[in-house]
Amino acid sequence: GQQVMQIPQYQHVQEGEDFTTYCNSSTTLSNIQWYKQRPGGHPVFLIQLVKSGEVKKQKRLTFQFGEAKKNSSLHITATQTTDVGTYCCAEGNTDKLIFGTGTRLQVFP
C-alpha cells in the first residue's frame, strides 16, 4: 500500500478562495514531487523539492518541503476553475514514484 498520506481527500472551494493540500510521511523522504491530474487525464509533473525547508513558487502555486523532510504542502492562491483536478505528491524512490493518495480539488465559479 501507499506510504505517503495526503489530506484532505476532497476539497470544494469557491473561485477566488485559496486551497492547500498536505502530504505526510512517517519516514524521511529523499525528495517530494507534485503532480496534477485533470479529470479523466494522466498525471503531469509540476515540481520537485529536495532540500529541507525548501520553498518553490510557480505563479499562484507555492510548494513547501518540511524541515524534517517528512511532510510537504501545495498552496494555491485565488483558485480558478482551471485548477480543477487531483493533486498528488510522490516520492522518487530508487527510480520509481511512490504516490500519495491525492487531493481532488473542485472549484465552483
Added chain:
Amino acid sequence: DTGVSQDPRHKITKRGQNVTFRCDPISEHNRLYWYRQTLGQGPEFLTYFQNEAQLEKSRLLSDRFSAERPKGSFSTLEIQRTEQGDSAMYLCASSLGISGGELDTQYFGPGTRLTVL
C-alpha cells in the same frame, strides 16, 4: 504527438479473459514504467524497464501479470485470467534515465482503462 502513447484507451473484458496493453514511450527515453490507478487513489508502481531489462517488480504484480519490452522501445503489459479486482487505469510513463542524483522526470501516457465484468 511525440508524447507517451497507450493502446487501447479503453478495454472491457469478461472475467477470466486475457488482455494485453501496449505503451509507446517518448522515443529517446530509456526507462519505461507501468503504474496502476484505482478510483480515488494515486497511481501505484507495478514495474519498470531500463532499455530491455526489467529491473524491478512490485509485489502488486502477481503471476497473472507479465510485462515485456523486447527491443527496448515499446512495452506490453499482459494480464491473464482477469479478475474484477483488476479493473483500474493502467498508466505507462517514460523517462530519459538520468542517474547521479539529477531529476529524471517521468512523463505519463493517457492510460488504458480496464473494466472486468
